[in-house]
Amino acid sequence: MALQENLQSSLRLEIERKQRQYGYTLSKLSKLSGINHGHLSDIFRGNRPMTIGQLDALAVVFGQSPGWLYQLYVDECFTNERVSRPRVMRYLIRCAEIGEQSCVEQVVSKLLDNRKNVDILFSVAEKLFESGKRKESIPFYQFVVDSEKDSHSDRFVISQYRLFRAMQGENMEENWRAIIRFEPYRNRLPENYQLDGLLHLANACFMLQEWKKVEKYADELRSLAMRVYQEELSKRKNGKICGPLRTERHLVVYYGQGFLAKGVALQMQGLYREAKLYVKGYADLGWFELLDGTGYREVEKFKIWAKANSYTYDLLMGQTNVLPEYLEFLAKHPEEIPAGLLTIMEAASKYDILINPVLEQYAEEIERFYNYNDQVNISRQYQFRYHKMIYELKNGFISNAIEEILYCLDLSDKLRNQQAFKRCTALFWEYRQQATEKQKRIYHEIIGRYTE
Incomplete structure (x- = not known):
């Protein structure tokens, strides 16, 4: 307790030293920092804990760089050895954002004295990931994976999935290692995460030209999407009230992509006739129930892709007579021109x-x-x-x-x-x-x- 009081006192003493150096009254400091006068007074007296946002505001007032006094802030997150979840989460997120890794390690070490606090680290990782700070989320998901005893828990497998997503980048070797690491856990995820996981696995393997892997995940995606679809239909027909499926995309996307990715993987292996068989699976998904405005727009996209890929497979099988019709199609759908030009170039090189x-x-x-x-x-x-x-x-x-x-x-x-x-x-x-x-x-x- 004495050590904590000394650290808190040191934090406040440093701030008060800066206040005297600048010659600011409490009222002036309150006005410049935007911190309520009464709150600021209570903070200096040690009657109120300081938020990391307030410390950052004071750093700006005193012309200090981000992270000023962060090493002294750690014990603001703990009271009588009890953790303040809101304060520690905001602190860890801010440390991750500005790269204060030593502060992160100091707090994590203290948190993990009680394994129940793994959930705090998971929540921090999720906040960072969902706000687009994926690289910053990696250490926190890794802390969860290293500390979680139950490898079948949602928290553990979701952390494995998030690590796979966060590690995808320009380095192909690292991408492949991320795939290998995540692959064994894909079927342990909750179904909504499974759908996203399989779609991203297929896309990542497409980038690496691992066509057999793309086929495998496309097959799994198609099967899972149909099972989830039937479960959702059954719930509605039985009058069960349930919220929307928590996935990144509309359910129809996962089903259609299961056919589309399979066809493209076969195409890239030169199996055009087999690839064309899968076009029927996404050419007309209007039968798909549970469609809203977003779903109908996705169905229309699949129709266009199916038409484009039908031309692609015909051309690549030597049916060069479809070229004029294909060019008319591209004129109406300019977004398909880059892929269309590749198809035309490949067909031209093969069939003179x-x-x-x-x-x-x-x-x-x-x-x-x-x-x-x-x-x-x-x-x-x-x-x-x-x-x-x-x-x-x-x-x-x-x-x-x-x-x-x-x-x-x-x-x-x-x-x-x-x-x-x-x-x-x-x-x-x-x-x-x-x-x-x-x-x-x-x-x-x-x-x-x-x-x-």
């Missing part, structure tokens, strides 16, 4: 279709497409340029083809795709005699960067 007029028509869209820097579009750009390279080679435009090889080499390096990088290296080596000196220099620069 001359599409120079199409490339000229969509030159601006292609240029914009090249400027995207996110992983999905870098991958899409690589595929587009790779098929364009094949198209240029088949039509005898060797110099243009070598330019595309160099672009593909650079993109495969950004994607950390070693197989693609080796394939592009071999292609450049095959045509090196016809490369310009500038092209050779660029090639060696990329190779040098790769081997660093």
Whole structure:
């Protein structure tokens, strides 16, 4: 108790020292900080605990950087060794936001003297995650995972799920490790989290081009979505009053994505005929009950995607006669142009279709497409340029083809795709005699960067 009083006294003494240094009266300090005069007086007397927001307000008044006196604030969170949940949560969230990790560790160590306080750490993690501070939430979810004894508890498995989500980023190797770590827990989640978890697992594996994994999670997603749908229908038909399903997306999305993701995974393996069979699963979801305004809008999106993918699979199976009709479709649905151009380019490279007029028509869209820097579009750009390279080679435009090889080499390096990088290296080596000196220099620069 004496130590706590000394720390509190030290905190207040430091603030009062600054107050004297600036020559502020209590009224002046109250006005500048926005803290109620009476509250400020009680704080200085030790009759009222200070909030972290009040300490931050005082730091601004005294021109101090964020985190001022945070080390001395810890014991404001505890009274007679009892934790003040609201104060400690706000303090930990603020520490996470400004990177005061040593303060976090100090408080967590004290909290974990009582295992019941794991719930506080989980709540802090959830607040951070839900406010978009996912990286900051990671240590708190990790504290929960390390401290929770029951690996089947909702708190434990939801923490595993959140860690998977928070760890997704630009580093493909880290993304893969996050998938492997979360995968065993996906079926232990509550059903609403399972739906989101499976959808995000499928998307993460799509980014990594793990097509068999995408198929697996798409199958599980489709099955689970139908089971949840039937449960929801049964509840309503039996007159049970229940709130809306707590998921990130409308239920119809999970069902439709189960078919869509399966089809795309098959497409990426060259199984176009099999992929087309799954289009029927999301082409017309109007039969789906429980639809609201959002649900109907999602159904319309699936209709457009189904039409686009039908054209895609027909073209990739060699039915080149659908190209004029597909181009009309793209003109009506410009949001489908990037994916459509990739399909057309791939079909042209396979079936010797001359599409120079199409490339000229969509030159601006292609240029914009090249400027995207996110992983999905870098991958899409690589595929587009790779098929364009094949198209240029088949039509005898060797110099243009070598330019595309160099672009593909650079993109495969950004994607950390070693197989693609080796394939592009071999292609450049095959045509090196016809490369310009500038092209050779660029090639060696990329190779040098790769081997660093």
